[in-house]
């Protein structure tokens with residue numbers, strides 16, 4: 441074998457979070473592992489955001505998971521364990537990404553997936569994924585919180601049904617692996633972690649991951665957890681559930697977070713905070729990330745960066761190394777971009793016209 445061939449053969453392959461972090465996760469028999477190679481997402485330096493915030497900001501781009509959101513980390517564990525128990529059906533309530541991920545991993549695990557979603561509220565890219573993977577869609581005339589109540593009852597009262605929302609502890613276990621990856625990439629955990637908060641499973645999972653990493657002796661400290669909700673959907677900031685949550689960031693449009701206690705503990709124990717950002721701040725941060733850093737995330741995913749910019753404006757930004765989690769890919773929600781931008785009218789197929797246009801727009 442030539443040297444080039446042998447180095448290709450030996451290149452380490454990322455084979456999913458169960459294979460990589462098995463000792464940190466609940467037991468899963470080999471034959472039941474349902475993986476699509478999730479995790480191993482890039483940690484990208486963000487010079488523009490760093491300059492504005494006054495810290496060394498990195499982006500953990502979870503939009504590069506197999507179904508384009510971080511939900512895959514938890515779903516591989518939840519569906520593998522459900523398959524190992526012999527369950528045949530999965531069910532979840534969803535604002536879109538949980539359903540897209542559950543649909544894909546259920547297909548992989550050979551299970552039939554039911555998704556309960558608020559009618560007309562699912563972003564286009566997510567709806568397309570759910571249909572492509574063949575999940576059975578139940579559209580209800582209600583919001584996410586209604587959908588979760590119905591799904592929980594179905595799993596409790598019917599046979600062979602696995603609930604794969606983040607109230608399923610396997611989801612949190614899988615999602616905590618991102619904290620390990622970040623600590624390994626940087627050589628140590630960051631000083632702070634900024635992320636969007638909806639149902640609050642992810643902030644709970646990150647705090648567990650960083651805490652376990654520290655308690656195992658791999659680091660001296662754990663980061664401050666900086667969680668950001670959308671202003672129209674901020675029950676943890678207001679201190680009570682919100683009846684009709686509203687925000688452009690559909691992935692965090694949740695009025696009664698299931699993992700509320702976990703989120704508040706993460707904030708308290710890490711010396712962090714949970715605050716809100718407006719839709720305008722979210723959309724501005726999404727645009728900044730896309731146009732200045734070259735990273736396209738969905739609106740909800742930009743809430744962490746929006747929050748860092750807001751803190752910086754008030755002289756309260758964290759310093760040192762900061763990671764912002766970009767939870768999902770921008771292609772999930774094309775309508776948000778198309779509402780603010782459109783393709784221009786066509787030009788004649790003529791060099792001079794195109795050259796004129798380039799001189800005008802080239803800056």
Ligand SMILES: *Cc1c(COP(=O)(O)O)cnc(C)c1O
Nearest residue numbers: 537638639640641642691767768
């Ligand atoms: C699910 C989701 C969130 C919110 O995560 P929680 O665990 O519900 O707090 C944020 N962004 C995206 C893109 C999501 O899919």
